[in-house]
Amino acid sequence: MPSPYSLSATIERWPVRGSFVISRGAKTHVDVVMCKISDGNFTGLGEATPIYYKGETAEIAVQEIQIFAEQHALFDRQAVLHHMPSGAARNALDCALWDLECQQSGKALYELADLPRPSALATAFTISLADPMQMESDARAAAASHRLLKLKLSGKDDRERVAAVHRGAPHARLIVDANESWNHLDIAAEAAIMAKWGVELVEQPVSAGQDHLLANVQSPIPLCADESCHTSDDIPDLARYYQAVNIKLDKAGGLTEAIRVAEAAEQAGLKIMVGCMLSTSQAIRPAFALAQRAQWVDLDGPLLLAKDRENPMHFEDGMVMPAAQIGK
Structure with missing residues (x-):
């Protein structure tokens, strides 16, 4: 059965201001994964950064999202939670679904997630x-x-x-x-x-x-x-x-x-x-x-x-x- 959603996952490179230095080394840029899910009317966005100390890369995360999309016709957060391992790929897809649901429902994220009303x-x-x-x-x-x-x-x-x-x-x-x-x-x-x-x-x-x-x-x-x-x-x-x-x-x-x-x-x-x-x-x-x-x-x-x-x-x-x- 074809999916009612269209999905894409891409890699973006963002330069760091100066360099970001921790005990494991310095970074001059970060590669993030941008996931987009559309129902034809609304498009949800989710961004994630690979966990480098676990061996994740942006390329691997994109592949994981694409594999999930090929294997599942319907996308929902519970399916994502149960069929994908923790990490950047699941984060990008999960957050894109939350964003899409916010737009579809006209509700703020905190309302859908039953979180406190946001303040600074x-x-x-x-x-x-x-x-x-x-x-x-x-x-x-x-x-x-x-x-x-x-x-x-x-x-x-x-x-x-x-x-x-x-x-x-x-x-x-x-x-x-x-x-x-x-x-x-x-x-x-x-x-x-x-x-x-x-x-x-x-x-x-x-x-x-x-x-x-x-x-x-x-x-x-x-x-x-x-x-x-x-x-x-x-x-x-x-x-x-x-x-x-x-x-x-x-x-x-x-x-x-x-x-x-x-x-x-x-x-x-x-x-x-x-x-x-x-x-x-x-x-x-x-x-x-x-x-x-x-x-x-x-x-x-x-x-x-x-x-x-x-x-x-x-x-x-x-x-x-x-x-x-x-x-x-």
């Missing part, structure tokens, strides 16, 4: 990994317009980096992202030192799959699973070692599963951070809807690009909101 949120701004002096300078510049800074760390000279950032931005809220680099460190001791500089969250201190290293860690700062947290199935085990989880739609494989992750995390007593990969505003819109339930928000992906899409999300004074909400 404070979002973190990422300070790329560099030497302490450079990170101090970057933090000082960023603090002029951002209230919450997220520092990329490497497992070496991290105390010096955090101290430098605190000097450069003494009034900013701070999050640190260890990017799996603290396996060999005394994590409680690192966290105790960083707490003195106002750090309020530590992301992924140990390698994914090595979360048991946190079993006896008494950290004065909440520890947040990132690379270890993908779908709702991960939550029961993570709740043994972490106090928070970072939900990203690309990891979860779409807003549908991301909502399930949030529900499971809340039931397990975990706090929620909603983050993003390098992306344009198209990918941030559904994440922003979910972020209304979060204690920490890290949706600065478009700010790290050299340019954004037309009709972008609005970023001002460290806050993010849809362009349509400006002045309301």
